[in-house]
Amino acid sequence: MKLIYIANARIPTEKAHGIQIMKTCEALVGQGVDLELWLPRRNNPDFEEKDIFEFYEVKKRFRVRKFFCLDMIGKLNFLPGVGFYIQSKTFANSIKQELRRGDYKDAIFYSRDTYPLVPVIQAKYRYFYEIHTTKINPGKLLLKVFEKSRGVVAINGNLAKQLEKYLLEDKIIVAHDGVDMEKFGVLITKQKARQALGMPGNKKIVLYMGHLYDWKGVHTLAHAAEYLDDNATVYIIGGTDKDTSKFKEFLEKFRLKKIKLLGRVSPSEVPLYLASADVFVLPNSAKKDISKYYTSPLKLFEYMASRRPVIASKIPSLLDVLDKSTAIFFTPDDPLDLSKKIKAVLAEEVPTERIVSNAFQEVQKYSWQARAKKILSFLNSKLNR
Numbered sequence: 001m002k003l004i005y006i007a008n009a010r011i012p013t014e015k016a017h018g019i020q021i022m023k024t025c026e027a028l029v030g031q032g033v034d035l036e037l038w039l040p041r042r043n044n045p046d047f048e049e050k051d052i053f054e055f056y057e058v059k060k061r062f063r064v065r066k067f068f069c070l071d072m073i074g075k076l077n078f079l080p081g082v083g084f085y086i087q088s089k090t091f092a093n094s095i096k097q098e099l100r101r102g103d104y105k106d107a108i109f110y111s112r113d114t115y116p117l118v119p120v121i122q123a124k125y126r127y128f129y130e131i132h133t134t135k136i137n138p139g140k141l142l143l144k145v146f147e148k149s150r151g152v153v154a155i156n157g158n159l160a161k162q163l164e165k166y167l168l169e170d171k172i173i174v175a176h177d178g179v180d181m182e183k184f185g186v187l188i189t190k191q192k193a194r195q196a197l198g199m200p201g202n203k204k205i206v207l208y209m210g211h212l213y214d215w216k217g218v219h220t221l222a223h224a225a226e227y228l229d230d231n232a233t234v235y236i237i238g239g240t241d242k243d244t245s246k247f248k249e250f251l252e253k254f255r256l257k258k259i260k261l262l263g264r265v266s267p268s269e270v271p272l273y274l275a276s277a278d279v280f281v282l283p284n285s286a287k288k289d290i291s292k293y294y295t296s297p298l299k300l301f302e303y304m305a306s307r308r309p310v311i312a313s314k315i316p317s318l319l320d321v322l323d324k325s326t327a328i329f330f331t332p333d334d335p336l337d338l339s340k341k342i343k344a345v346l347a348e349e350v351p352t353e354r355i356v357s358n359a360f361q362e363v364q365k366y367s368w369q370a371r372a373k374k375i376l377s378f379l380n381s382k383l384n385r
Contacts, residue, residue: 003109004110005035006038006113007021007112008040016297021112033376039064040067055266088115089115107125112130127150128152129146129153130153133290150379150382151173152173155294157174160172178298179305181305188271189275204346206232207235207281218247220332223256229346240264244263294317301321304366309328313333321362326355329341
């Protein structure tokens with residue numbers, strides 16, 4: 001199969017979608033797919049010298065092509081959304097020109113973005129759409145993408161149920177995000193990890209890794225830290241430079257002093273930091289639909305593979321993967337309840353050994369390879385009709 005994955009994304013990037021796209025492509029190549037990744041040529045000074053395959057530790061290489069776009073994202077903040085619109089439309093126009101130049105009648109297109117699919121639809125090429133979030137009332141473009149697609153891949157079950165309002169059930173498949181089991185499934189002792197990172201050996205470490213958006217719930221974790229005993233330290237790792245600065249202001253405003261804010265680390269360092277922890281927290285908020293219903297956090301699967309107890313918000317998006325046999329739940333957006341659950345785990349008042357073992361067994365089916373097999377089987381079933 002010749003598959004062209006179009007991603008309107010700046011890659012390499014500090015954001016999780018870069019990992020998701022690159023690992024999905026690598027896993028599809030591993031299944032024998034002849035794959036090309038088409039990207040916009042965007043400005044990213046922090047990553048200009050980075051090799052895309054080395055940065056994401058991708059072993060199975062594939063062709064990456066970059067196309068012109070007018071990158072106005074972040075330059076027209078006084079006109080919300082306009083910068084993204086200009087960038088997306090000019091990237092889509094470059095795709096249109098390429099489709100006119102080449103012969104792609106035998107190719108299958110795949111994308112998680114709507115604008116780049118417009119020229120694909122116009123050229124009447126076959127494509128599949130991967131959806132990561134939606135609205136109660138989708139716009140005309142998204143509805144058209146649904147209608148003309150051969151099938152839609154949803155990243156969780158809640159999204160799939162929402163799609164059934166617009167698509168036949170057999171045109172939808174659920175393929176959660178994944179994890180690199182070769183990288184995260186290797187057991188590293190806490191002692192070795194902490195020695196390598198220069199972290200204290202005599203403290204209990206509570207760890208969150210991910211972005212600092214409001215809906216991620218990190219503000220709840222920061223408030224919860226104030227209720228913890230002095231022998232526990234909360235480490236927050238990740239976030240863009242801009243979001244990290246903003247989060248520091250939040251910590252100073254509320255005088256929250258029990259947080260160690262480390263900023264972002266390279267993908268190669270992530271397993272070591274996870275191994276240093278006593279417990280992981282996934283504190284997603286229930287106040288935004290993207291968090292409550294539609295997210296499929298990469299860190300969830302990395303947490304499960306790293307064999308430490310996971311304390312998670314009790315919200316539908318996380319319950320799509322977790323249950324009481326694989327995680328400890330707390331009331332979303334409730335710092336006091338979160339602190340109680342953290343204390344109980346650290347004091348060994350909760351029998352976490354079986355929970356950790358169950359989570360590790362459960363995460364085996366969420367490897368990138370398993371995801372690629374599921375997607376490829378779905379694609380073939382729809383193409384052979």
